[in-house]
Amino acid sequence: MTMSNGSNGSTENKPFRIFVGYDPREELAYQVCRHSITKRSSIPVSITPIVQSDLRKAGLYWRERNPLESTEFSFTRFLTPHLSNYQGWAMFVDCDFLYLADIKELVDLIDDKYAIMCVQHDYTPKETTKMDGAVQTVYPRKNWSSMVLYNCGHPKNRALDPETVNTQTGAFLHRFQWLEDEEIGSVPFVWNFLEGHNCVVEGDPHTKPKAVHYTLSLMI
Numbered sequence: 001m002t003m004s005n006g007s008n009g010s011t012e013n014k015p016f017r018i019f020v021g022y023d024p025r026e027e028l029a030y031q032v033c034r035h036s037i038t039k040r041s042s043i044p045v046s047i048t049p050i051v052q053s054d055l056r057k058a059g060l061y062w063r064e065r066n067p068l069e070s071t072e073f074s075f076t077r078f079l080t081p082h083l084s085n086y087q088g089w090a091m092f093v094d095c096d097f098l099y100l101a102d103i104k105e106l107v108d109l110i111d112d113k114y115a116i117m118c119v120q121h122d123y124t125p126k127e128t129t130k131m132d133g134a135v136q137t138v139y140p141r142k143n144w145s146s147m148v149l150y151n152c153g154h155p156k157n158r159a160l161d162p163e164t165v166n167t168q169t170g171a172f173l174h175r176f177q178w179l180e181d182e183e184i185g186s187v188p189f190v191w192n193f194l195e196g197h198n199c200v201v202e203g204d205p206h207t208k209p210k211a212v213h214y215t216l217s218l219m220i
Helices: 024-040 052-057 076-083 103-107 155-159 162-167 170-174
Strands: 002-004 016-021 045-050 089-093 097-099 116-118 147-151 184-186 211-213
Touching: 016 024, 016 076, 016 103, 024 045, 024 097, 045 076, 052 076, 076 089, 076 147, 076 162
Parallel strands: 016 045, 016 089, 116 184
Antiparallel strands: 002 045, 089 147, 097 211, 116 147
16 A cells, blocks of 8 residues: 655645556556656545455455456456445546646546546547457447546445455446446546547647546556
């Protein structure tokens, strides 16, 4: 577990919890993601890598690896509410993100009426393979789960206990099927700006990325 304070944040404030998907093959990507958050954050943040081997030792994760899983955090990400003791808000993010803006701007968008909030991409990848040659699968709500703000205290998120995370299908988890559509809040796409898919429109500041998601390749 890594505790990190933003440069201007008061230690008297409760840090905003951020869980970053970790894969041993992407150690440098994790460090870059972590640094890009802490460098620009004006609020205290607590950053925790979600390490599959640690979760297995703790008895929280026992799911067998599927050949379609391109990273070790394909399913462990959904333990975020459990790891937060089902209290407050927390964020999960893939490690291949580079933050270009203050995370406080994202936190300010939080709305307690939602169970989760995320960028709701309408996205169909053109590539047939992902990291290390893993098969690229196409499904509804593709990439929605790569950056999620979880209202961990929301009653519906109690469904994300270790048993569910270890036994439910990828469709159930990645499509947020434990929730109704109206319980999923929307975040501007600039907070999950897909490399090679989203575009910056000249003269439109609303299209300037605040967090770039390197879905085609790592930025390092």
